[in-house]
Amino acid sequence: MKKFIRGFGYAFSGLAHAAKTQLNFRVHLVAALISVYTGYALHIAANEWLWIGFCIALVLMAELLNTALEFLTDLVSPEYNKMAGHVKDMGAAAVVIAALFALVAGAVIFLPKILLLIHAA
Numbered sequence: 001m002k003k004f005i006r007g008f009g010y011a012f013s014g015l016a017h018a019a020k021t022q023l024n025f026r027v028h029l030v031a032a033l034i035s036v037y038t039g040y041a042l043h044i045a046a047n048e049w050l051w052i053g054f055c056i057a058l059v060l061m062a063e064l065l066n067t068a069l070e071f072l073t074d075l076v077s078p079e080y081n082k083m084a085g086h087v088k089d090m091g092a093a094a095v096v097i098a099a100l101f102a103l104v105a106g107a108v109i110f111l112p113k114i115l116l117l118i119h120a121a
């Protein structure tokens with residue numbers, strides 16, 4: 001049980017390190033907070049909250065894995081190496097795909113509600 005709880009400590013320490021050192025991770029955290037606030041303000045439905053939660057988790061996970069991959073690449077290959085470049089580029093591509101999906105999902109959920117509000121005003 002102690003080992004299980006210690007595991008959460010390591011995970012939290014990884015999260016804190018990413019938040020402290022990675023600007024991109026902080027940008028994604030702010031985007032997540034804005035999405036949650038917008039969802040609350042627009043009274044989105046339960047299934048829409050699930051999509052928003054899924055998108056937030058997907059983007060943060062992609063960013064964390066990409067950062068871990070960058071750290072590992074710099075450790076293993078500090079000098080220029082074509083393969084190391086491909087590894088970093090693919091990690092970055094994973095983040096872009098997750099972020100684009102989140103952007104489209106956010107637009108599908110929020111835009112119609114925002115347009116309704118604008119038309120009603």
Ligand SMILES: Nc1ncnc2c1ncn2[C@@H]1O[C@H](COP(=O)(O)OP(=O)(O)OP(=O)(O)O)[C@@H](O)[C@H]1O
Pocket residue numbers: 022070077078079080081082084085086088089092
């Ligand atoms: N060791 C390397 N060998 C070859 N190409 C590299 C190497 N390190 C970085 N690159 C290239 O430079 C790009 C940017 O790498 P960098 O490590 O600066 O990451 P980043 O995306 O700018 O992230 P961060 O700003 O968080 O460090 C990579 O996507 C890759 O194309």
